[in-house]
Amino acid sequence: MACTAAQAQPAEDPDAAVKALFPKDDELPHWRLSEVAGRLGLHPGSQVADVGCGEGAIALVWSRAVGPTGHVWAEDIDPRALQAARNLMRRHGARNVTLVRGQVADPRLPTGKLDAVTLFFVYHELVKYPEMLARLHEALKPDGRLVILDPLARKTASRPRAAQTRNHVLRPDLAADELRQAGFEILSRDDRFVDDPDSEGIEWLIVARPAVRP
Secondary structure (H helix, E strand, O other): OOOOHHHOOOOOOHHHHHHHHOOOOOOHHHHOHHHHHHHHOOOOOOEEEEEOOOOOHHHHHHHHHHOOOOEEEEEEOOHHHHHHHHHHHHHHOOOOEEEEEOEOOEOOOOOOOEEEEEEEOOHHHOOOHHHHHHHHHHHEEEEEEEEEEEEOOOOOOOOOHHHHHHOOOOOHHHHHHHHHHOOEEEEEEEEEEEEEOOOOEEEEEEEEEEOOOO
16 A cells, blocks of 8 residues: 555544544543554545444544545444434534445445455454455455454353354454455454453454455
């Protein structure tokens, strides 16, 4: 994903945006969004989607990171969450964000247009994850990046996938295998990306891209 030296830094540092936009939020700072943006290669003009955007906090931060020349697709299947996200974007004047109501097997993102896709605490909730991964693969540019942040399965790590997801967790090696089966290449993996001793919460992070076919 080539970019000029002038483009190397985000339009607004994501961690600074978190502090400015959500000063009372205790969870967002743990996710080190500036580091995530670096792993995604976000810069002014980037095209990025936040899948399972909920009320839109991450999408709003990305809108600041990519600047007015970039664009964000904020996707969710819950109409109430999307309405809350729409209200958030209006409140902060985020004109570079498109709200998308996705489907269980299709996020309805533009094909071949995205530099990056993020899923925060969403992957374990996907019911039809093979179909969703196929659609995300189609949405990304050949050198686009996919980032998944999800809770670690500790007590249920040895149990079947369905038992893990019922507890809203997932073992990262399962996700990594599913990504490879869907045609992705794993670029990096951090099984303890967030390890908060105060809450005993542990979240893993995987960065992937469409695999280069021979």
